Structure formats: C-alpha cells, structure tokens
Amino acid sequence: MPKTIAERLRDLGYALPQIFSPAANYISWTRSGDLVFISGQISQENGQPAFIGRLGDTMSLEDGKRAAELCALNLLAQINDVVGGDLSRIRRIVRLGGFVNCVPDFDQQSQVINGASDLMVAVFGDRGRHARTAVGVSSLPRGVAVEVDAIVDIAL
Numbered sequence: 001m002p003k004t005i006a007e008r009l010r011d012l013g014y015a016l017p018q019i020f021s022p023a024a025n026y027i028s029w030t031r032s033g034d035l036v037f038i039s040g041q042i043s044q045e046n047g048q049p050a051f052i053g054r055l056g057d058t059m060s061l062e063d064g065k066r067a068a069e070l071c072a073l074n075l076l077a078q079i080n081d082v083v084g085g086d087l088s089r090i091r092r093i094v095r096l097g098g099f100v101n102c103v104p105d106f107d108q109q110s111q112v113i114n115g116a117s118d119l120m121v122a123v124f125g126d127r128g129r130h131a132r133t134a135v136g137v138s139s140l141p142r143g144v145a146v147e148v149d150a151i152v153d154i155a156l
Contacts, residue, residue: 005087040149041074043067049142056106068115071148094151098134109134
C-alpha cells in the first residue's frame with residue numbers, strides 16, 4: 001500500500017511546524033478555483049526567524065539550502081491548513097517562487113532554492129515537480145536568508 005504524505009514526511013524525519021498569523025496586512029493563503037496561493041514563508045522555527053544573514057557573506061550555500069527547506073516545511077504547514085489536514089488533496093505543486101538574501105555577486109540562487117524544490121519532490125513525487133523562480137534580493141523580512149511562496153493545485 002502506498003504511503004501517505006504524512007508518512008513520507010515522517011520517514012524523511014520531518015514534522016509540520018505550527019503556523020503563525022501574518023505579521024502585516026495580508027493573509028496566509030487565498031484560493032481561486034482549484035489553485036491555492038500561499039504567501040511567502042520565511043525561514044522560521046517556532047515563530048522565530050532562523051538562518052539570519054546573507055548568502056555569499058555570513059551564510060554558506062548549505063545553510064541557504066537548509067533555510068529553503070525550512071521555508072518549504074512552513075509552506076507545507078500552510079497547505080495542510082488549506083486542505084484541513086488531508087494532504088492527499090494536493091494534486092500538484094504548480095510553482096515555487098524563491099527569494100535569496102545575498103550579496104550582489106552571489107549567483108547560486110537556484111542551488112539555494114533546490115532545498116525547497118527537493119523537499120517537495122521527496123514528499124509528493126512527480127506531483128511535487130513544479131515551475132520555479134529563484135532570485136537574489138538585497139534583504140528579506142526579519143533578516144532571514146530565504147523566503148519561498150507557492151501555488152498549489154488542490155482537489156476541492
């Protein structure tokens with residue numbers, strides 16, 4: 001019998017984090033038809049920023065990948081809220097948008113955001129393969145290294 005999404009997460013050593021209310025004038029997610037748009041999730045644990053710094057300065061590529069993976073876990077927690085805990089309703093991760101806090105000459109944004117992409121594929125298999133953007137920025141909220149947003153196709 002195939003494993004559930006929750007079982008795959010556990011087997012990979014992950015637990016979904018608690019979700020927190022937005023810090024500004026926006027909502028965590030919105031739905032239009034079968035598509036759910038998840039607001040950018042920063043690298044935070046227990047409501048506190050994690051992986052503070054800039055890639056190419058105070059942070060290594062591996063730190064950046066772990067930060068992106070943490071963003072993906074926070075995205076999954078938001079998605080879990082959307083589907084009422086039934087992650088089997090996710091038909092596809094459609095798109096991830098990744099933002100990397102980095103110095104101007106840093107050019108490995110795509111490698112950093114692989115931390116989020118790899119987790120989605122590990123959890124959802126082919127349904128986790130997605131279109132993606134990975135861009136460098138001069139700063140991110142609360143000084144974190146990475147932020148990732150998502151568009152997800154869900155079964156109603």
